[in-house]
Amino acid sequence: MNTPHGVGIGWRPEIAGFVAELPGLRFVEVIAESVPTAGPPPDDLIELRDRGVTVVPHGVRLSLGGAEPVDPTRVAHLAAVAQQLAAPLVSEHIAFVRAGGLEAGHLLPLPRTHEAVDAICANITRAQADLPVPIALEPIAALFDWPDDELDEAAFLNEILDRTGALLLLDVANVYANARNRGTDPLALLDRLPLERVAYLHVAGGAEGGGFYHDTHTDPIGREVLELLAELCARHRPPAALLERDGHYPPAAELRTELDAVAAACGFPEVT
Amino acid sequence: MTPAGAGPAGPAGRPVGSLASRQAELVAALVAGAPPPPGFAPGPLAAARAALLRKRAGEVARHWPLLAAGLGPTWPTVFVEWAADRPTGGGLRDGWDLARALHARTALPALGAEELAVREAQFRYDGQRAPRRRRSPALGRVGAVLALQVAGRVRLLRPARP
Structure with a gap:
């Protein structure tokens, strides 16, 4: 089982053909909830796996940060996908996606309180007990903060990582988005995060709108995000960086250019 | 400064209540038209609410x-007006409810009528509850x-008149 290395791309059905033809590709991620476990996984993923491409299941619906215990059937699904795809690790978010019987529809930030740290650590520990492989945790892009934060972001993340032993999936676009929307310095956060625990990076595009930077995954990667990526890799380069694109898929040539830009910023070989 | 009916406030105006109840209040405010929980900055919360609706519109369009194509440029507005205070039942059900x-x-x-007729037959x-084949x-x-x-295969017997 190969851990992620080099430049990867988020596998999505819409770009499966493009992904299959990337000659140097060694690493993809797939949205775990989109992979059925009743039957075989999609053929394209099986082909990638059999070619030796590392496939990491990326969960978006576990709601590890929910106050209630994580749903064991959702953990079991994530575990089954990891096994089917021979994944060396899985990833999820430091976030919650439902509460009080309502689905939010996307990742929501936790209050950075000791109570919330206790809740998410308990859920991560529950998930780890049922997962066949390590889990990497991704801090999200948040458009708002809770009014009663007790910890700053670095202290909050470090506490969770230290208590669970989980790996870090650092999304450079999220770091940029949060710093931009809170008016803080993204490099100051990077200085306090354990970069040696990063399993891989995420990079994605976003857009300004209504006075906020939105982490859309449907726009090209901005220059500032690429610069932050390069700055991070200059400090301590993680083993892999993955481009996330979730809609408004551009022509293949543009996607290749984005992948090459990620490779250049990190100093990784091009996969195109 | 706690808005009326929003529950008690702790020392220094700090909101109290369990994490579970506060998460539930927040999600209800974001997706079900409930009042915003005390203490949250309204601008960022409104931006988050709009972003959730955009994500949801994209998922329903998939x-x-x-x-979505039949509604053309009015799709985002039509969807957001319909969905603003309605919690999601997932992309399949949301689109179904909206089409009906x-x-x-x-x-x-x-185009939407044809798509709906095909789904109703399937x-x-x-x-x-979740649609069943x-x-x-x-x-x-x-x-x-x-x-x-018939046997899982669907044919449009009578398409929509253009």
Whole structure:
């Protein structure tokens, strides 16, 4: 089982053909909830796996940060996908996606309180007990903060990582988005995060709108995000960086250019 | 400074209540039209609410491409108006509920009517629980549009008039 290395791309059905033809590709991620476990996984993923491409299941619906215990059937699904795809690790978010019987529809930030740290650590520990492989945790892009934060972001993340032993999936676009929307310095956060625990990076595009930077995954990667990526890799380069694109898929040539830009910023070989 | 009815505040105006209840209040405010919980900055919360609706519109359009295409440039507005205070039942059900609502007020475009008729022939959906695939042959009827499903294969018997 190969851990992620080099430049990867988020596998999505819409770009499966493009992904299959990337000659140097060694690493993809797939949205775990989109992979059925009743039957075989999609053929394209099986082909990638059999070619030796590392496939990491990326969960978006576990709601590890929910106050209630994580749903064991959702953990079991994530575990089954990891096994089917021979994944060396899985990833999820430091976030919650439902509460009080309502689905939010996307990742929501936790209050950075000791109570919330206790809740998410308990859920991560529950998930780890049922997962066949390590889990990497991704801090999200948040458009708002809770009014009663007790910890700053670095202290909050470090506490969770230290208590669970989980790996870090650092999304450079999220770091940029949060710093931009809170008016803080993204490099100051990077200085306090354990970069040696990063399993891989995420990079994605976003857009300004209504006075906020939105982490859309449907726009090209901005220059500032690429610069932050390069700055991070200059400090301590993680083993892999993955481009996330979730809609408004551009022509293949543009996607290749984005992948090459990620490779250049990190100093990784091009996969195109 | 706690708005009336928002529950007690702790020392220094700090909100109290369990994490579970506070998460539930927040999600209800974001997706079900409930009042915002005390202490949150309204601008960022409104931005988050709008972003969730945009994400949701994209997910529904993936499940209902013809419905979204039929509405063309009005799709985002139509969806957001309908969805603003309605919690999601997932992309498939959201689009289904919206298509039925539009049909009820004769605002369903032809492409959406065909897509809905095909779905009605394929699945049994009571508007409450997840749609279930029909085992036996069925007709899907949306106004004059008619779709026939036999052994899982669907044919439009009578398409929408252009």
